[in-house]
Amino acid sequence: MSPSSATGAGSPAGPGPAASADTGRVTGRSLAKASRRAALLSAAAKLFAERGFNGVSIEDLGSAAGVSGPAVYRHFSSKHAVLSALLTGVSQDLLDGGQAVVENSPGPEEALRGLIEFQVDFALRNPDVIRVHDRDLDSLPPEDSQAVRALQRAYVEVWVAVLSRVLPGQEPARLRVRAHAAFGLINSTPHITHRGKPVRDKIWRRNLLEQMAWAALKAE
Amino acid sequence: MSPSSATGAGSPAGPGPAASADTGRVTGRSLAKASRRAALLSAAAKLFAERGFNGVSIEDLGSAAGVSGPAVYRHFSSKHAVLSALLTGVSQDLLDGGQAVVENSPGPEEALRGLIEFQVDFALRNPDVIRVHDRDLDSLPPEDSQAVRALQRAYVEVWVAVLSRVLPGQEPARLRVRAHAAFGLINSTPHITHRGKPVRDKIWRRNLLEQMAWAALKAE
DNA sequence: AATTCAGGTTAGTGCTCGTTAACCGAATTG
């Protein structure tokens, strides 16, 4: 429930042993398995955010999800695969969500507003995943991180495309810096959240971040 | 040379074995030692930024500084002590620099401009240290990280004090969120810098970040 | 009801890595 795509987008993303002999049949076991997988990803988000990828052992991960140790390998082929599934899921969610926002917007200004609201909402709702993303992406083997980076780049390009219509005539390189700066601004909240204690979702925080992001993006 | 306070602020900060029998005498050996220590901190900044604290071994660290393995323990009491010295140094530099900027400013508006320029300059010059700071601060044992966090908090308060004069009547909590958001915006550049390749210091990037930060901080 | 199979368990296994031990040679010191 807490991590966005723990079950949904995660399943096709993770090429774990779970995909073997998938008959499509909905049995009691398959449900239990899906929920285990979701619990593992949720625990991974929390633990990786707290201690970093290398600071969490497979044993930690399993026991946080109610099983212990090597049972994790019934759901993921390796420890890296857990991180990969987590980051791929979140990146895919962001890309899908961003594209949907733009498609449902009547014009560029509304699209930019929508993107800002979407990103702020996401950052405030999933601080753990945000933190893992820009902390441990480099902990992945190159081939895995490339997939995540590709999704991430595509998401940035969604923003750049909108920005190029809001600020016509600006070079793409400048717009890309603008987009990254906005992400940094919006994603700054996980740095405030004191480890472990969830920050109450004050409305004024959401509004303040949106206004600052808007002002920064339209500056000059 | 590249990390700001490798030798200067690091010496009183790191309670390593180097402090023993410090006669103040400037001998050939002590100079060599200081430069070794600086080289170690510089290598640490680079390596920790690339692979994360837990992804770098003592052997890696030593050999990157021209010595190999356990020689590191002649300069630091532990691997954590290296990270601690690095982060303490940079946090102290930021605090000192920020205070100096404010003291030399005629008014709050100029002080805020000065702080922004200072932070942008620092972030563009030391992307490695920035990255290590908000990635591996939690890798420290609690007692060490508290010292760094105290310096960090003090630096934030310098910003908040200035902001409270630029935006009178705003609650401190709101100003603190503003300050953190500005840091996130300004420090976003390390996320663009592609691992290993140094980003050319384009002037427009510096100006753009300053304008965005200014607009964001004065928004609403 | 018999059989298969998938998801769980508890023991290893081999490797990495932080740290210490023991020793060495040169710069510093008296």
Add this chain to the structure above:
DNA sequence: CAATTCGGTTAACGAGCACTAACCTGAATT
């Protein structure tokens, strides 16, 4: 010029950990 300190070396130790092996049990299948 002897004595000593100190920064460096290589060797070894011990812990932690990702991953594998062997086995067990109960749901799914026929």
